[in-house]
Amino acid sequence: MPHDSRGHAHGDHGHRGEAIEGRHSAVYDRLARLLMKPHYRRIATDIAAAAPRGAALLDIGTGPGILLKSLARLRPDLHLVGVDLAPDMIDHARRNLAGLDDLELHAADVAALPFPDDRFDLVVSTYSSHHWADPEAAATEIARTLRPDGRFIDYDFPRAPFEALTKSATLTPVRQTPFKSLFLKTTRFEAAAN
Numbered sequence: 001m002p003h004d005s006r007g008h009a010h011g012d013h014g015h016r017g018e019a020i021e022g023r024h025s026a027v028y029d030r031l032a033r034l035l036m037k038p039h040y041r042r043i044a045t046d047i048a049a050a051a052p053r054g055a056a057l058l059d060i061g062t063g064p065g066i067l068l069k070s071l072a073r074l075r076p077d078l079h080l081v082g083v084d085l086a087p088d089m090i091d092h093a094r095r096n097l098a099g100l101d102d103l104e105l106h107a108a109d110v111a112a113l114p115f116p117d118d119r120f121d122l123v124v125s126t127y128s129s130h131h132w133a134d135p136e137a138a139a140t141e142i143a144r145t146l147r148p149d150g151r152f153i154d155y156d157f158p159r160a161p162f163e164a165l166t167k168s169a170t171l172t173p174v175r176q177t178p179f180k181s182l183f184l185k186t187t188r189f190e191a192a193a194n
């Protein structure tokens with residue numbers, strides 16, 4: 001389950017940098033599947049409204065892939081790709097997304113995305129950007145892999161590094177609004193690739 005990085009949670013994580021690994025990824029996977037599905041369905045519905053028909057969509061820090069599962073149900077026309085720094089999380093995502101055809105999963109850092117320029121129409125992320133060690137490098141990679149004017153939509157805690165993500169001007173902020181959620185204080189941040 002997402003957690004506020006300023007709180008106690010970091011000390012309890014299995015960390016390689018900011019990756020969530022080992023038994024921590026197993027606990028996260030279980031909680032996300034059991035408790036968080038309705039929340040991810042709401043986020044998926046919001047993304048589905050923004051995604052062009054047949055869009056290529058990248059989810060960064062996909063964790064156990066619960067958002068991608070909801071998106072695949074809502075929008076079978078999308079080509080879905082997920083990356084996570086933690087290979088363990090990618091293993092959980094593979095299990096949770098087994099049987100979906102039009103899907104790719106990779107263990108990778110947001111600051112070194114293994115994709116060509118202009119590959120995606122939409123890049124999204126949920127509760128991951130506050131973990132990114134170098135948000136400016138992340139923004140450069142997101143902008144590089146987005147087609148010109150493609151959108152990045154980030155759902156994260158209000159203290160996520162939204163400002164740093166647009167500092168180097170590879171991404172231009174479009175809007176930043178609260179995203180209504182029953183129990184997680186979430187900001188929806190949207191930016192356009194230059």
Ligand SMILES: C[S@@+](CC[C@H](N)C(=O)[O-])C[C@H]1O[C@@H](n2cnc3c(N)ncnc32)[C@H](O)[C@@H]1O
Nearest residue numbers: 018019020061062063085086109110126128131
């Ligand atoms: C709180 S979890 C959120 C997972 C999923 N998006 C969700 O909402 O359930 C944060 C995820 O971001 C991943 N992560 C952290 N730093 C990353 C980086 N630099 N690049 C890619 N993924 C990263 C972690 O391994 C972890 O799976």
